[in-house]
Amino acid sequence: MSIVPEYNQNEFTMYPILEREVLAPSTYLYVLKATDLSRACQPGQFVIVRLRKGGERIPLTIADFDRERGTITLVVKVIGKTTAEMATFERGSFLLDCVGPLGQPTEVLPLNHVVLVGGGLGVAPLFPILRGFHEAGSCLTTILGFRSKKDAFWEGKFTRFSDRLLLMTEDGSSGEKGTTVDGLRDLVDKSPIDRVITIGPLAMMQAIAEVTRPWKITTIASINPIMVDGIGMCGSCRVRMGEQVLFACVDGPDMDAHQVDFEELKIRQCRFQVEEREAYRRYQEDCGLRQKGMLSS
Numbered sequence: 001m002s003i004v005p006e007y008n009q010n011e012f013t014m015y016p017i018l019e020r021e022v023l024a025p026s027t028y029l030y031v032l033k034a035t036d037l038s039r040a041c042q043p044g045q046f047v048i049v050r051l052r053k054g055g056e057r058i059p060l061t062i063a064d065f066d067r068e069r070g071t072i073t074l075v076v077k078v079i080g081k082t083t084a085e086m087a088t089f090e091r092g093s094f095l096l097d098c099v100g101p102l103g104q105p106t107e108v109l110p111l112n113h114v115v116l117v118g119g120g121l122g123v124a125p126l127f128p129i130l131r132g133f134h135e136a137g138s139c140l141t142t143i144l145g146f147r148s149k150k151d152a153f154w155e156g157k158f159t160r161f162s163d164r165l166l167l168m169t170e171d172g173s174s175g176e177k178g179t180t181v182d183g184l185r186d187l188v189d190k191s192p193i194d195r196v197i198t199i200g201p202l203a204m205m206q207a208i209a210e211v212t213r214p215w216k217i218t219t220i221a222s223i224n225p226i227m228v229d230g231i232g233m234c235g236s237c238r239v240r241m242g243e244q245v246l247f248a249c250v251d252g253p254d255m256d257a258h259q260v261d262f263e264e265l266k267i268r269q270c271r272f273q274v275e276e277r278e279a280y281r282r283y284q285e286d287c288g289l290r291q292k293g294m295l296s297s
């Protein structure tokens with residue numbers, strides 16, 4: 001609905017960072033002042049952020065919003081140059097722009113039993129969806145998965161709105177040992193499930209879809225491929241769904257997980273890997289030089 005300047009400094013739109021928190025290793029939470037975005041956004045939608053003029057555009061699914069306070073929350077993991085750069089942004093600094101809300105909201109409706117499955121960073125954008133279904137009166141089981149206890153975050157926040165919560169860690173250092181897929185497999189034949197919603201790595205969402213397929217449980221995956229414009233014009237985020245081709249930015253991010261061609265998506269997701277690695281390597285090199293005072297910042 002809106003693309004709104006929160007604060008205009010010189011000619012640019014700026015979004016102040018009110019809070020910054022380290023949630024887990026390489027994982028950062030940002031609370032941005034973004035009044036109109038917070039009023040307009042719905043669970044499941046995303047924004048595209050740019051740190052500075054000429055910078056890369058990064059799509060981030062909204063992890064929380066507070067309409068009264070006029071804020072949105074983003075959670076970012078350092079995986080390359082731009083996210084590493086964002087990690088250096090402290091409380092009190094500004095993001096150049098934050099465009100959105102983009103994409104279709106998650107369909108939230110009262111259902112008897114909804115299972116929400118989040119893996120790693122995918123846990124964060126699952127939160128507003130959980131709260132939405134809770135407010136709609138659905139019974140909710142949440143399965144959160146992390147590699148290890150040190151990577152886990154927001155268990156308490158999810159417990160508040162979940163009727164049942166299952167924490168899985170791959171090394172067994174917290175909750176139950178195993179993956180979200182193991183957690184769902186244990187659950188799927190024990191009680192009827194009306195819908196599964198999953199956000200996380202592609203391989204995890206694909207495996208979740210295979211658990212629910214024989215049971216014919218409606219399964220929604222939030223697909224976040226490489227995006228450029230975020231408005232359906234560039235074709236970067238295309239997703240094959242059976243005979244159809246859809247665009248995650250305008251038709252999604254939520255898609256029928258039983259129809260998504262995950263194999264093609266995984267290949268497309270790697271198409272700039274070499275360039276991304278090189279850009280990150282150069283950025284780290286520059287940072288090293290900067291720390292030694294050999295380059296201006």
Ligand code: FES
Pocket residue numbers: 226227228229230231232233234235236237238247248249250
């Ligand atoms: Fe360009 Fe979706 S990001 S079409």
